[in-house]
Amino acid sequence: MPRKTLAEFTVEFLQILDEDGNFDADLEPDLPPAELLRLYRGMVRARELDQRMLKLQRQGRIGTFGPCTGQEAPSAAAALAMQKDDWFVGAFRELSGRLLRGEPLTNPLYYYNGWEEGNVQPPEVGRRMLPLAVVVASQVPQAAGLGYAVKYRGEQSAVVCFLGDGATSEGDFHEGLNFAAVWQAPVVFVSQNNQWAISIPRAQQTRSRTLAQKGIAYEIPCLQVDGNDPLACYAAIKEGLDRARAGGGPTLIEAVTYRLLMHTTADDPRKYRDEAEEQEWWRKEPLLRFRKYLEAKRLWDEARENALRDEVRAEVDAAVATFEETAPWPPDRPFEHVFARSEPHLDQQRREFLAGLKEDADA
Amino acid sequence: MPRKTLAEFTVEFLQILDEDGNFDADLEPDLPPAELLRLYRGMVRARELDQRMLKLQRQGRIGTFGPCTGQEAPSAAAALAMQKDDWFVGAFRELSGRLLRGEPLTNPLYYYNGWEEGNVQPPEVGRRMLPLAVVVASQVPQAAGLGYAVKYRGEQSAVVCFLGDGATSEGDFHEGLNFAAVWQAPVVFVSQNNQWAISIPRAQQTRSRTLAQKGIAYEIPCLQVDGNDPLACYAAIKEGLDRARAGGGPTLIEAVTYRLLMHTTADDPRKYRDEAEEQEWWRKEPLLRFRKYLEAKRLWDEARENALRDEVRAEVDAAVATFEETAPWPPDRPFEHVFARSEPHLDQQRREFLAGLKEDADA
Amino acid sequence: MPKLTMVQAINLALQQEMAKDDRVLILGEDVGVDGGVFRVTEGLQDAFGPTRVLDTPLAESAILGTAIGMAVAGLRPVAEMQFSGFSYLMVHQWEGNATRMRSRTQGQHTCPLVVRMPYGGGVRALEHHSESREAVYAHIPGGKVVIPSGPRNARALLVAAIRDPDPVVFMEPKHSYRSFREEVPEAEEVMPIGQAQVVQPGSDLTVVAWGAMMRPLLKAVEQVGGETGASIEVIDLLTVSPLDSATICDSVRRTGRCVVVQEAPRSFGVASEIIARLNDEVLLYLEAPVKRLTGYDVVTPYFGREKAYIPPLPRIVRGLRETLAF
Amino acid sequence: MPKLTMVQAINLALQQEMAKDDRVLILGEDVGVDGGVFRVTEGLQDAFGPTRVLDTPLAESAILGTAIGMAVAGLRPVAEMQFSGFSYLMVHQWEGNATRMRSRTQGQHTCPLVVRMPYGGGVRALEHHSESREAVYAHIPGGKVVIPSGPRNARALLVAAIRDPDPVVFMEPKHSYRSFREEVPEAEEVMPIGQAQVVQPGSDLTVVAWGAMMRPLLKAVEQVGGETGASIEVIDLLTVSPLDSATICDSVRRTGRCVVVQEAPRSFGVASEIIARLNDEVLLYLEAPVKRLTGYDVVTPYFGREKAYIPPLPRIVRGLRETLAF
Ligand SMILES: Cc1ncc(C[n+]2csc(CCOP(=O)(O)OP(=O)(O)O)c2C)c(N)n1
Ligand SMILES: Cc1ncc(C[n+]2csc(CCOP(=O)(O)OP(=O)(O)O)c2C)c(N)n1
Numbered sequence A, B: 001m002p003r004k005t006l007a008e009f010t011v012e013f014l015q016i017l018d019e020d021g022n023f024d025a026d027l028e029p030d031l032p033p034a035e036l037l038r039l040y041r042g043m044v045r046a047r048e049l050d051q052r053m054l055k056l057q058r059q060g061r062i063g064t065f066g067p068c069t070g071q072e073a074p075s076a077a078a079a080l081a082m083q084k085d086d087w088f089v090g091a092f093r094e095l096s097g098r099l100l101r102g103e104p105l106t107n108p109l110y111y112y113n114g115w116e117e118g119n120v121q122p123p124e125v126g127r128r129m130l131p132l133a134v135v136v137a138s139q140v141p142q143a144a145g146l147g148y149a150v151k152y153r154g155e156q157s158a159v160v161c162f163l164g165d166g167a168t169s170e171g172d173f174h175e176g177l178n179f180a181a182v183w184q185a186p187v188v189f190v191s192q193n194n195q196w197a198i199s200i201p202r203a204q205q206t207r208s209r210t211l212a213q214k215g216i217a218y219e220i221p222c223l224q225v226d227g228n229d230p231l232a233c234y235a236a237i238k239e240g241l242d243r244a245r246a247g248g249g250p251t252l253i254e255a256v257t258y259r260l261l262m263h264t265t266a267d268d269p270r271k272y273r274d275e276a277e278e279q280e281w282w283r284k285e286p287l288l289r290f291r292k293y294l295e296a297k298r299l300w301d302e303a304r305e306n307a308l309r310d311e312v313r314a315e316v317d318a319a320v321a322t323f324e325e326t327a328p329w330p331p332d333r334p335f336e337h338v339f340a341r342s343e344p345h346l347d348q349q350r351r352e353f354l355a356g357l358k359e360d361a362d363a
Numbered sequence C, D: 001m002p003k004l005t006m007v008q009a010i011n012l013a014l015q016q017e018m019a020k021d022d023r024v025l026i027l028g029e030d031v032g033v034d035g036g037v038f039r040v041t042e043g044l045q046d047a048f049g050p051t052r053v054l055d056t057p058l059a060e061s062a063i064l065g066t067a068i069g070m071a072v073a074g075l076r077p078v079a080e081m082q083f084s085g086f087s088y089l090m091v092h093q094w095e096g097n098a099t100r101m102r103s104r105t106q107g108q109h110t111c112p113l114v115v116r117m118p119y120g121g122g123v124r125a126l127e128h129h130s131e132s133r134e135a136v137y138a139h140i141p142g143g144k145v146v147i148p149s150g151p152r153n154a155r156a157l158l159v160a161a162i163r164d165p166d167p168v169v170f171m172e173p174k175h176s177y178r179s180f181r182e183e184v185p186e187a188e189e190v191m192p193i194g195q196a197q198v199v200q201p202g203s204d205l206t207v208v209a210w211g212a213m214m215r216p217l218l219k220a221v222e223q224v225g226g227e228t229g230a231s232i233e234v235i236d237l238l239t240v241s242p243l244d245s246a247t248i249c250d251s252v253r254r255t256g257r258c259v260v261v262q263e264a265p266r267s268f269g270v271a272s273e274i275i276a277r278l279n280d281e282v283l284l285y286l287e288a289p290v291k292r293l294t295g296y297d298v299v300t301p302y303f304g305r306e307k308a309y310i311p312p313l314p315r316i317v318r319g320l321r322e323t324l325a326f
């Protein structure tokens, strides 16, 4: 009776489009030009809004904000791979995906200006999208629950749930993946491994060689992809969604990417990482790479690029103008949505609040 | 650029002594006869106390209690493999290990009669042993912290931490293992997979083929052992402890065993499992098997068995007598150990309590 | 009308709501095949199948976390914490998500779910199985905390909780699970959440309690009323949060005296809030300090020494007498 | 004496205690290389190395859980929760283990540790970064809850917390982190835990607050004192639990009036317990209801609407005037 092998596991890596624009035609997903262009446009819109919000924050025109620059590929690819009835569950760096799902450009502005109204989506968008998840990893079991619900209802829809690399350390990540696996819930979990959780580098977050291999703990199919390669992200998420719809349960994807900017505008990366590392990753960033791909496919050129950028900047300008012209919503609105129906003590406190409001607000 | 393999993992199984008493002489650990007999005696003492407590509970002489029958091997083996300065961190089915570490037979009786005094160990035992962990898996990060502390102090000691199969579903399991791995803390985690978490069978607890493979998520060496084989348990835990002491960090061991009786005396297994399954596992139980091994090694026979049983039963009788003769400890003791120093409000409440005590206690 | 225990009454509520509304489902540890460690969900998996009565893995945060997902998706999950003592593992999902989903999205998403949990002592249980910490949940805005005291109101309040559009913590006094029976109508009965009940009118003293404390309190009231001839008004809180101060204040305005009986430790508990509300509204009517008869501010003792810590009948009797005599 | 911000003062306490006692170590998210997201632990990893200032993975329950192990093993860990809003992930380790280790083992094992956490609003932060929920911790026996209000007492109380033989939640009003400076002596200073401080004596009204509410309260007191000539006694709670009722009751016995200012939502908060203690001890001395000036019982609004929810100066002024005039 020597030691015998009980089980063997492998973790694979997928890249289709490399940082120089080379791509593997065998693995290339079958996306029509219009879709490829939609993907690119989605990433550009996120990048432009991100950059603008950075400026607005520096000027004190919005509050603390967590940029997404460099991480446009995974969630944009997800939005492309998803169907209308699929649930989109983000962490807080999925701006590109949210915009592609239909979130108005004004919402992030409202949100980062401290207004809950920034979480209210147009009905057809909001019905299958959760707001940003600030409590790290708490969205993971929620996504499993959403997955259970759509399966319970016999829907053909599925769930895509994003999380960070740091999020994989939280108990909620573990519990959520385990439930999803036991229920064979139709959920694709995408961990955006952007190498940092604030100041903690990936290697200090966990000792595992990959984040993908954490799926083995739950017997969940898992894969690492180049998270700056929109094609690999798309192919992997699509494969996960197809599996989910076919009853094959959840998937865990590690998308290897990089947080090119600060954690939030309150953070200073110079405290903990070298500019050289950032520079290296700027070379690999997804927009540049995808542009090369589109150019190689003769779908893109300088003129189109300039036109798109102009158009998107105008859109962002208009959104900022709308945002800045929006009168703040009623100050007593927080009393409104505590419960579906108000309660006597809240009514009383609201009267108290309103009675002093003028004096208090002027203070 | 096709998909490429990033990492490969295997999970092994170890059995040395099978249920019929056959053993693999190559893998047999090098234990002197006295130690083998100490191991057997330790398991028998646990079994006898367990069976007696079951009777006491049925007679209303102690409260709810969770039997350990059938699971004597893993923690007894751990106690044998451990050194004096190693920390013993149990869940709640490690009676054999606790007794072998020196816990008096009276302690479990006090404990299950609702007295904290049952957690107070003789100093040389208690200094490196935590009390039962009722909040499932909450002991796992604590063990990682103990491991960090001994490493920080430059001690050569290590930690053995037990948990159940159900416990692997809790977030604390995940977080604790991750911390232990990142810190390379000297901890051997032993999951006693007794096939059930109350009424939930192992297969419904998690979808992974083994519990051992959960170590892959943290790059922790992992192994499944026959948990009813004291030799395999000993060899695996010893290997883990050696690794820990050598700076090799934590180990995860899944010990496959079976909860032969009810979850606790408040539970009725007939609600959720067949007697046939239990019968099958009675055949594999560790005492019988280890006795065969000792007999094969000519260390044991019927007469010695009878003598041991008589001796242990007398010990248990004596412990029960001591327990039943022990006057309940002062009723106001809970005021004593809230804080190191009492506080005015507690002094006042204690006076209040004592003033009404006679009347209240009689009610 | 059949006479039911609280366990049976809660089971009836669950069974009827599930039969009526297929959005209602149950999830938790051992709630399915085993019927729950207290048998509260007995028979429900047989009746509704394992997709509606889910035996989950052992993970409290995921039980609530997945229930939140289900609720947002339009289901009406009833999650069970096996004991309230293990509910702290999900507090961040409660505080951070369940209670905020509505306000966070200004009503676009809501979280209609119930978290049932047996709480409280007196059943000679192991550590962590006897606590009473309703105040922790009561302080967190956006959620409700309901505590029935008997089979009939347990049934009627649970129905209301399941239908409530907002998240409800439903704490079940396990000491009362089987210790007495009440007539519970087969036909639907619903009690409003947020309303305390005057279970006995009186004019000399107001006594307030909830959960398992109601029974000893009623006995004490009978005894002290008999002894002294005092007319004692008894209020069963039923909902701890939002607190029905109107009912309590109206009563104390008439009686001028008040005793609150609370199983939980004294400081920072629900009784303190009741006193604060009385202070706000009826201070000038008070003829005696409001008396708190409570657990002590000690770590919940193991059961060997638990009995005298949970306000026992004689302490309640003394407290009523003292307040009447003040 | 150097003039320090609260951030610097806390840093000084940590640095001096670590220099003095090598059992003291720090663990938490971003506390090392980054020096903490508020820079409270800046420079400490450089000074004491990464084995004493540990940048942990992102997991609050394990941060406290491992700290418990360290404390039991004889170390003196100071764990940081990045924001109190994420501390709910470790409540089960606090309630179930840290606060019980001593009573569970009758003193054989103890748990001397500190959990530092910035709390409270007013800094235009994202969701979950502005809550004030000290009452949740205050209600749980076996642990202490300390809340400094300025650089000097923050330093002296943190030293006491680190040396305390029992677990302490140390809540730091982040609004006061950098908004003002105080002279803080280089030499060791320790303040006792469990004692409130009369920061200004008075005879007409007692006002009580803690944490970030002290500053607006002091301003309001100056203003209202000036206007009305009233002599106002100001009490800084400093320790929320165990609550120093003696100091408060002694004061109110003399003044007959009391206002409590609390950032947290009103119901089931610390102010309610203060009222309950006054009710117990000095009810008959009260000439007016005790006034609670508090946050409202709503889900903490995002920062765009936060300002008027945390008691602002004018509300405090009105409250003082009303209570004086009652
Ligand atoms: C439970 C919890 N703990 C701590 C924080 C504070 N925090 C916000 S983001 C963050 C790091 C997250 O890292 P990662 O998951 O890698 O996501 P990223 O920010 O890199 O996108 C931390 C510690 C939080 N929001 N929630
Ligand atoms: C956090 C927590 N949740 C629930 C319980 C109730 N409970 C006690 S033991 C148990 C099952 C434990 O299963 P497992 O880990 O397999 O250990 P076993 O009982 O089989 O030894 C449960 C659910 C608990 N004690 N702690």
Ligand SMILES: [Mg+2]
Residues within 6 Å of the ligand: A164, A165, A166, A192, A193, A194, A195, A196, A197, A198
């Ligand atoms: Mg990251």
Ligand SMILES: [Mg+2]
Residues within 6 Å of the ligand: B164, B165, B166, B192, B193, B194, B195, B196, B197, B198
């Ligand atoms: Mg088990």
